[in-house]
Amino acid sequence: MSGISENYERKCRIMGFPIQERRRLEGILLDSFEGWYLRHSLKKLYQIKDVFAALYDDTPVGVAMLEELSEELSYLFYIAVAKDFRRKGVASQLLEYCISYSVSKNKKELYAATERDNEPSIALFEKHGFSRISFSEFINRYGFARAIEMYAKMVVVPGEILLVRKL
Numbered sequence: 206m207s208g209i210s211e212n213y214e215r216k217c218r219i220m221g222f223p224i225q226e227r228r229r230l231e232g233i234l235l236d237s238f239e240g241w242y243l244r245h246s247l248k249k250l251y252q253i254k255d256v257f258a259a260l261y262d263d264t265p266v267g268v269a270m271l272e273e274l275s276e277e278l279s280y281l282f283y284i285a286v287a288k289d290f291r292r293k294g295v296a297s298q299l300l301e302y303c304i305s306y307s308v309s310k311n312k313k314e315l316y317a318a319t320e321r322d323n324e325p326s327i328a329l330f331e332k333h334g335f336s337r338i339s340f341s342e343f344i345n346r347y348g349f350a351r352a353i354e355m356y357a358k359m360v361v362v363p364g365e366i367l368l369v370r371k372l
């Protein structure tokens with residue numbers, strides 16, 4: 206989304222971020238990831254169409270990257286908040302925005318993946334109605350070939366857990 210949609214709830218403004226301005230979001234990723242995840246998230250920042258930022262005044266403090274998996278499914282690739290702005294509800298606002306945005310695009314489910322030991326991230330997703338889905342359940346739902354294809358798109362590092370929220 207290139208236009209600007211805003212949400213003034215709790216002071217933070219959420220907006221779609223055009224590709225030519227995404228450099229301004231790199232600092233949030235540098236603050237939030239390291240190693241392979243950092244390199245991968247920096248690459249994805251410029252590849253994904255729907256990148257949303259949370260801003261306080263004009264300063265970006267959070268980012269979410271939303272990808273279309275299929276006509277019915279969305280995938281939240283990355284969500285991150287600058288260290289100094291955590292535990293203020295910024296990720297919650299971004300996540301709720303991604304949920305509403307996916308609903309507006311007629312998606313039926315929103316997926317996310319996270320490291321097994323990333324407690325803040327798991328707690329965030331569970332608070333917003335996501336639940337864990339095992340790989341075998343995922344295969345039952347979509348069939349082996351499609352499940353493998355989608356799983357390869359979603360999981361950055363083997364061993365991550367998958368979460369899903371009905372929309």
Ligand SMILES: CC(C)(COP(=O)(O)OP(=O)(O)OC[C@H]1O[C@@H](n2cnc3c(N)ncnc32)[C@H](O)[C@@H]1OP(=O)(O)O)[C@@H](O)C(=O)NCCC(=O)NCCS
Binds near residue numbers: 286297323325
């Ligand atoms: C995970 C992350 C995005 C949360 O951002 P945030 O803006 O601090 O989250 P919120 O303030 O909206 O918190 C919402 C809920 O998430 C959970 N949560 C957030 N941080 C938490 C922490 N450090 N420990 C436990 N639960 C946490 C809580 O349930 C919280 O609700 P509460 O404040 O009512 O208890 C942030 O910690 C981050 O950027 N981490 C590094 C990047 C990352 O791991 N991203 C996720 C995988 S892509």
